[in-house]
Amino acid sequence: MKVMIVGSGGREHAIAWKVAQSPKVDKIYCAPGNAGIEEYAECVSIGAMEFDRLAAFAKENAVDLTVIGMDDPLVGGIVDVFEAQGLRVFGPRKNAAILEGSKAFSKDLMKKYNIPTAAYESFTDAEAALAYLESAKLPIVLKADGLALGKGVLICNTLEEAKDGVKEIMMDKKFGSAGNCMVIEEFMTGREVSVLSYVDGKTIKPMTSAQDHKRAGDGDTGLNTGGMGTFSPSPFYTEEVDAFCRKYIYQPTVDAMAAEGRPFKGIIFFGLMLTEDGPKVLEYNARFGDPEAQVVLPRMKTDIVDVFEACIDGTLDQVDLEFADNAAVCVVLASDGYPVHYEKGMKIEGLETFRGKDGYYVFHAGTAKRGEDIVTNGGRVLGVTATGTDLKAARANAYEAVQWISFANKYYRNDIGKAIDEA
Numbered sequence: 032m033k034v035m036i037v038g039s040g041g042r043e044h045a046i047a048w049k050v051a052q053s054p055k056v057d058k059i060y061c062a063p064g065n066a067g068i069e070e071y072a073e074c075v076s077i078g079a080m081e082f083d084r085l086a087a088f089a090k091e092n093a094v095d096l097t098v099i100g101m102d103d104p105l106v107g108g109i110v111d112v113f114e115a116q117g118l119r120v121f122g123p124r125k126n127a128a129i130l131e132g133s134k135a136f137s138k139d140l141m142k143k144y145n146i147p148t149a150a151y152e153s154f155t156d157a158e159a160a161l162a163y164l165e166s167a168k169l170p171i172v173l174k175a176d177g178l179a180l181g182k183g184v185l186i187c188n189t190l191e192e193a194k195d196g197v198k199e200i201m202m203d204k205k206f207g208s209a210g211n212c213m214v215i216e217e218f219m220t221g222r223e224v225s226v227l228s229y230v231d232g233k234t235i236k237p238m239t240s241a242q243d244h245k246r247a248g249d250g251d252t253g254l255n256t257g258g259m260g261t262f263s264p265s266p267f268y269t270e271e272v273d274a275f276c277r278k279y280i281y282q283p284t285v286d287a288m289a290a291e292g293r294p295f296k297g298i299i300f301f302g303l304m305l306t307e308d309g310p311k312v313l314e315y316n317a318r319f320g321d322p323e324a325q326v327v328l329p330r331m332k333t334d335i336v337d338v339f340e341a342c343i344d345g346t347l348d349q350v351d352l353e354f355a356d357n358a359a360v361c362v363v364l365a366s367d368g369y370p371v372h373y374e375k376g377m378k379i380e381g382l383e384t385f386r387g388k389d390g391y392y393v394f395h396a397g398t399a400k401r402g403e404d405i406v407t408n409g410g411r412v413l414g415v416t417a418t419g420t421d422l423k424a425a426r427a428n429a430y431e432a433v434q435w436i437s438f439a440n441k442y443y444r445n446d447i448g449k450a451i452d453e454a
Contacts, residue, residue, distance in 0.1 A: 038100030067395025151216035177209030260447030369410035
């Protein structure tokens, strides 16, 4: 069969790598793709938001299945466009992708269906938000309602910071229209855990747990980024936590979406906080996380195409979803200065070192071809992933592999997975 993947980052590279392992697949396209994805797929120069062009390409090339990797096209309704033309596509429809597309919607859903989350209020008027802050308990969290590349969340320790945050999000529109509405919620403390899951509208099958590192600097300092690294599984996600989440968070979310007339098919990513009062939902995403996919997919044993098709067909209950009894750590190699100002076009050396090395992977995020060379083409450049018998071994392997690659302004965190030592 022929498969097309929509997207161009490290997540899409990981998906392409996993899809290529399926014996059912003999041709992969990726639109627009990147220099690393070319190893598995024919890259097509169509943007992820060019829905009609993508659908036309899928028809012309007899694509059997299209997998949407990115949030923007899902929230924009690409699945609806494909389905209207009789094309088979993996991902939630627009009315279900709102679970990620609007934080106000997701918070209201959780309140209505008693799904554990932080207390909150939503605002479309900046003055009302500022007035609310005068009597709010600090620290407090401000969230732009819409998509903001993982950066539209501000944790404010003082009233002055919070007021500046309202101005940044709602008045200055730092995150564009994502800040037309804003959620203000209580600050929760505890361990963060990410759990990705496959959903077919009624059945949910959680994958293995993971934990992301969002801040740019060591010790969780600096600005929020799209993710500087991750590890899987989380030692803090115990069997007791899993049982609680399945009963009170995972299945209730799927049931709530169905009850609202928004049946969800695709990936629900649960961002969780393990508080003293039990697990609570920080956020939902409607697709694979990046870089969570880079540690979860190397541990997945089940044929991913079988799972995609079961989600589309509503037969996920018949799939035995299996993961290896090991661990994985991903360290993101970024361009120095990310996420603010950084230079592109630096030649990358050492990529060939990964060839033939079992348990070591390099997923391209922001790369491009320049003649025979592969060069940097973004803030997050590569995701270096390694597996091991346990988390400490995987972490040691990942940091060993980081040294195999060089480019002029290479930057990475040195403490990805350090929390493992505290488990």
